[in-house]
Amino acid sequence: MSTFDQVITTDEWENTDISLLETLDHVLNRGLVIAGEITISVADIDLIFIGLNVLLSSVETAQEVLRKRHEIL
Amino acid sequence: MVFSPENPLSAEPDIETSHVEEFVEQLRCVTDTLPARINIDAQSVEQGLAKLVLTLIEFIRRLLEKQAVRRMEGGDLSPEQIEELGLALMKLEAKLNELKSQFGLTDEDLNLDLGPIGRLI
Amino acid sequence: MKLYAYCLAEGLDTPPNTPGISGAPIKLIQVEDISILVSDAEMDLVPVTPENALAHAAVVRSILDQTTPLPFRFGTLVTAEQLQNYIAAQKPALKSKLAHVRGCVEMNVKIIQQSTGSEDIDEVIPRGPGTAFLVEKRREILGDERRASDAAELSTFLHQSLAGLIKDEQIILRPAERLVLAAAYLVERLTIQAYREKIAKTIGDRPELHFLVSGPWPPYSFANIELEFKTHFGVT
Numbered sequence: 001m002s003t004f005d006q007v008i009t010t011d012e013w014e015n016t017d018i019s020l021l022e023t024l025d026h027v028l029n030r031g032l033v034i035a036g037e038i039t040i041s042v043a044d045i046d047l048i049f050i051g052l053n054v055l056l057s058s059v060e061t062a063q064e065v066l067r068k069r070h071e072i073l
Numbered sequence: 074m075v076f077s078p079e080n081p082l083s084a085e086p087d088i089e090t091s092h093v094e095e096f097v098e099q100l101r102c103v104t105d106t107l108p109a110r111i112n113i114d115a116q117s118v119e120q121g122l123a124k125l126v127l128t129l130i131e132f133i134r135r136l137l138e139k140q141a142v143r144r145m146e147g148g149d150l151s152p153e154q155i156e157e158l159g160l161a162l163m164k165l166e167a168k169l170n171e172l173k174s175q176f177g178l179t180d181e182d183l184n185l186d187l188g189p190i191g192r193l194i
Numbered sequence: 195m196k197l198y199a200y201c202l203a204e205g206l207d208t209p210p211n212t213p214g215i216s217g218a219p220i221k222l223i224q225v226e227d228i229s230i231l232v233s234d235a236e237m238d239l240v241p242v243t244p245e246n247a248l249a250h251a252a253v254v255r256s257i258l259d260q261t262t263p264l265p266f267r268f269g270t271l272v273t274a275e276q277l278q279n280y281i282a283a284q285k286p287a288l289k290s291k292l293a294h295v296r297g298c299v300e301m302n303v304k305i306i307q308q309s310t311g312s313e314d315i316d317e318v319i320p321r322g323p324g325t326a327f328l329v330e331k332r333r334e335i336l337g338d339e340r341r342a343s344d345a346a347e348l349s350t351f352l353h354q355s356l357a358g359l360i361k362d363e364q365i366i367l368r369p370a371e372r373l374v375l376a377a378a379y380l381v382e383r384l385t386i387q388a389y390r391e392k393i394a395k396t397i398g399d400r401p402e403l404h405f406l407v408s409g410p411w412p413p414y415s416f417a418n419i420e421l422e423f424k425t426h427f428g429v430t
Binding site: 018020022023024025026027028029030031032033034 | 242265266406
């Protein structure tokens with residue numbers, strides 16, 4: 001039961017954008033990280049995070065990743 | 074609401090806001106923090122080096138700016154000194170911007186955060 | 195054979211029925227008294243799709259009624275051996291984290307602020323372009339400082355409002371952004387109702403701010419035991 005006034009609960013919205021984004025914020029940005037490799041890809045682009053030894057530059061800028069991710073969402 | 078097997082937590086987390094569209098817009102940015110691809114070819118090593126060097130210079134430049142403003146506020150600089158200091162920093166900023174654009178780097182690429190030092194100076 | 199790891203927990207006997215990444219069934223791996231939920235993953239990379247993200251979240255959430263897990267970050271692909279080694283090496287830290295989150299859930303508050311407060315900074319009359327440059331920088335810097343202190347004030351305000359109701363907190367402040375604060379609170383399950391009531395009141399106290407509240411979540415923000423790779427260049 002909601003204790004909030006004047007809010008729009010997720011039930012009332014068919015578009016669950018906010019729900020997906022909140023979920024993404026949790027699963028992508030937080031959580032236990034095993035030192036070493038976490039391998040994730042966005043569309044056809046390889047994204048590899050190599051723990052604390054990363055000092056080399058990126059091929060794709062953050063803007064490119066952002067653009068591709070918006071296309072997925 | 075007491076946690077018990079007869080009264081479990083809801084199947085999905087509740088998400089409540091009076092401003093859905095605003096948060097959708099903001100959260101799209103927040104979830105885009107994946108680190109970008111690592112590549113060990115010559116060109117990107119060069120760009121990586123440039124990024125490192127420019128980040129360092131940019132860091133120092135911003136500290137200098139803060140210090141200059143602090144001195145200006147402190148009142149121990151003459152108007153002429155303020156003007157000279159300002160002109161010098163202006164040129165430095167312009168030069169840095171030139172270098173950044175030569176290497177195709179934006180402020181976001183340099184990912185600058187002065188941290189606690191920024192607040193002390 | 196690679197495994198996709200969802201979370202680890204204590205006191206689990208059977209894996210949940212919830213389907214995982216690419217619909218794969220969930221299996222349970224036991225390393226002494228720690229259970230890990232995994233699924234077979236015939237891939238080198240995990241695509242970031244809504245389906246996969248939601249599947250990951252659903253699997254972790256499916257055991258929240260039984261116990262409080264430590265969720266893995268999305269995309270954790272390992273071999274069984276890597277997983278065993280990791281658990282063995284990090285056992286004390288993991289047990290400590292499990293004890294810390296036991297009986298709790300994560301509740302979140304995000305705040306969007308409207309104004310960015312550099313309007314009322316009194317002006318100095320510039321005499322030349324160099325001085326004008328410094329005057330503008332002064333305005334920016336003072337604006338930054340004002341925003342930083344506003345953000346800190348919000349964090350303190352929330353903390354004081356919720357004192358006694360939260361076991362732990364993780365606050366992310368972005369003073370230059372409209373989404374100025376993202377807070378994760380570790381709340382004991384029995385305290386959830388009191389927390390919700392206090393949050394409702396707190397929201398009412400600050401009508402000029404826009405709030406988003408969500409939860410309960412598994413404790414994603416309180417799970418990690420490793421140092422994150424810092425992507426900022428800064429001095430700490």
